[in-house]
């Protein structure tokens with residue numbers, strides 16, 4: 001029986017296999033390193049089990065079809081993912097499980113995945129995505145522009161809702177809770193949602209349609225209860241920190257017919273496994289999974305313009321993972337957030353294009369004239385960049401933008 005898990009050069013049927021590309025760092029020959037992954041994650045282990053029959057190996061064994069340089073491509077038969085239960089936890093336990101700890105591999109990074117339709121069709125995908133959010137906000141072309149209420153924690157519900165109102169009056173289309181705010185005693189979920197909903201109603205009456213994403217990340221058994229409380233109090237959008245919550249937390253909300261509002265997905269903690277180029281999981285992989293489980297918007301980075309570490313080519317790849325054709329699933333809108341301010345807009349939008357949700361927390365609330373002026377300045381910068389007008393020029397007739405640029409500069 002051949003048990004090397006090698007099928008180099010074999011053309012895999014993309015509907016018969018979940019295909020993964022790994023970047024591997026190892027002292028072993030690259031084919032051997034690849035076969036260690038395929039073996040560990042399908043029918044094998046460190047020795048040949050006497051119970052491993054030819055039939056089991058042939059039917060359920062993963063295959064290394066490419067091993068070149070430091071890259072290997074492994075195909076996992078779809079039957080390894082069959083059955084009613086398992087979901088994303090099982091997918092990840094196979095394609096991103098024990099392999100990360102194998103002593104024989106000094107580093108391994110899951111770079112990309114291609115999930116066959118027979119698997120994706122079991123998941124909801126985004127209900128709204130880019131086109132749905134544009135419709136709700138009546139913003140057909142330009143990027144969606146949002147803020148994150150700052151400080152991250154500490155504001156009581158009334159002051160919190162006032163911030164949202166001021167941001168809406170400045171013209172923003174979106175706002176959101178920060179990733180660390182859920183239901184703390186100083187700003188309980190119910191009181192916060194109710195206060196924000198009142199202000200969003202007022203903004204709508206005044207001609208400023210806006211939505212706010214309420215963070216309901218919590219223990220798995222409570223997330224639907226948290227969603228209920230938020231929805232009963234008028235929530236128009238919910239938010240989940242997907243890596244601390246788990247992909248299933250997004251899925252359960254996307255699948256529940258009583259939820260029905262767009263889901264904003266934050267990536268807090270991603271740097272623990274995405275930042276090292278030689279070990280971990282890439283953001284594009286996370287993007288495909290978030291899209292599959294139903295995230296309508298997902299943070300992917302700021303293309304080197306903000307405060308967070310960036311790998312620009314990977315961010316462009318993330319954008320594609322969220323928006324390119326994927327078995328007919330709606331595109332998820334990429335979110336650019338983290339250390340942004342008006343001066344970044346031309347460079348950011350040149351890289352992101354217009355199908356993006358841009359957000360600034362400090363870059364709105366830190367404006368010397370307050371939140372409304374900060375929001376106005378951000379919108380002015382986006383308008384200027386959209387129309388190809390240099391910020392310096394536009395700022396001559398737009399005071400809020402001028403002050404923002406004086407405060408933070410152009411980079």
Ligand code: 3PG
Pocket residue numbers: 148150178179307337338339340359360361362363
């Ligand atoms: C986020 O949720 O992306 C951050 O809290 C961004 O905040 P900042 O714009 O102040 O960096």
